[in-house]
Amino acid sequence: MLALGQMSRGFVHDFRNVLGVISAAVRLAERHADDPLLVTDFLVGAQEGVERGLRMTTRLLNFASGHDCDIHAHNVNDALVRLEILLRYAAGSGIRIVVQLGPDVPDVEFEFPQFNAAIMNLVVNARDAMPDGGTIQISTALISRPVSRDQGPDHYVRVRVRDNGTGMDAGVRRKIFDPFFTTKAGAGTGLGIPQVDAFVRQSGGFLRIDTAIGVGTTFDLFFPCADGSADLH
Numbered sequence: 001m002l003a004l005g006q007m008s009r010g011f012v013h014d015f016r017n018v019l020g021v022i023s024a025a026v027r028l029a030e031r032h033a034d035d036p037l038l039v040t041d042f043l044v045g046a047q048e049g050v051e052r053g054l055r056m057t058t059r060l061l062n063f064a065s066g067h068d069c070d071i072h073a074h075n076v077n078d079a080l081v082r083l084e085i086l087l088r089y090a091a092g093s094g095i096r097i098v099v100q101l102g103p104d105v106p107d108v109e110f111e112f113p114q115f116n117a118a119i120m121n122l123v124v125n126a127r128d129a130m131p132d133g134g135t136i137q138i139s140t141a142l143i144s145r146p147v148s149r150d151q152g153p154d155h156y157v158r159v160r161v162r163d164n165g166t167g168m169d170a171g172v173r174r175k176i177f178d179p180f181f182t183t184k185a186g187a188g189t190g191l192g193i194p195q196v197d198a199f200v201r202q203s204g205g206f207l208r209i210d211t212a213i214g215v216g217t218t219f220d221l222f223f224p225c226a227d228g229s230a231d232l233h
C-alpha cells in the first residue's frame, strides 16, 4: 500500500506534466485558428499527449494489480527523437531546445515510460528555472566510467539535460532529493527530482548534478552498458 501511495503521487505529478503539454498544444491551435497546417500540427501534438496520458493510466493500473516492472533494452537516441515534440510543447515559446545525439550509443535497460517521465521532469524544471527564456541542451554520449567511481561497469550511456537558468544555491541543492521539497510555492510538488533519482537507480545507474547560481544547471543520467555492448573507438 505504501508503494502504491508513492506511485500514485508520482503518477499525479507526471500526469500534470502531460496535461500541461496538451493544454499548451490546444491553446496554440486556438491562437493559430486561421492556419490549418499549424492547427493540424498542434492537434497532432495534443493527440500524442493524450495517448501518453492513456499509457500512463494503463501503467498505474498494471502496477496496482501487480503486473509492473517492464524493464527492457532501449536506445536513448530513439527515445529522445520520439519525445522531442512533447518536450518542445512542455518548454513553451521563448525556450530553445537543442538536441545533440551522440554516435554509437548502445541500448541500455530501463522502464520506457519512466525514462520519458524523467526527461519531461528535467525539461519542465529547466523551463521553470528560465523565466526570461533560454536554451535547454539535451545530449547523449557513450562514455567510459567516470574516474570518481571506482566500481561498476566500464561504460555508460550518459543523457545530459543542461539549462542556462537561475542555478541553485547550496541550500536548495542539498534538499532537492527530499520528497516534497520545492521552491515553487503552490505550483511545485517536490517529487520530480526524487523520481528521476529513483528511476536512474532502479536502472542500475546514477545521477550527477552540476549547478551554479546565474550560470545554470546540468543533470547527467548515467545508464550502465552491458559488458561487450559498448564498442568505443
Ligand code: ADP
Binding pocket: 121, 125, 126, 129, 163, 165, 166, 167, 168, 172, 176, 181, 182, 183, 184, 187, 188, 189, 190, 191, 192, 193, 194, 217
Ligand atoms: P518541483 O519541480 O515540483 O519543485 P522537483 O523535485 O522537480 O520538484 O524540484 C525540486 C526543486 O529543485 C525545485 O523546486 C527547484 O527549486 C530545484 N530545481 C530543480 N531543477 C532545477 C533546475 N534545472 N534549475 C534550478 N533549480 C532546479
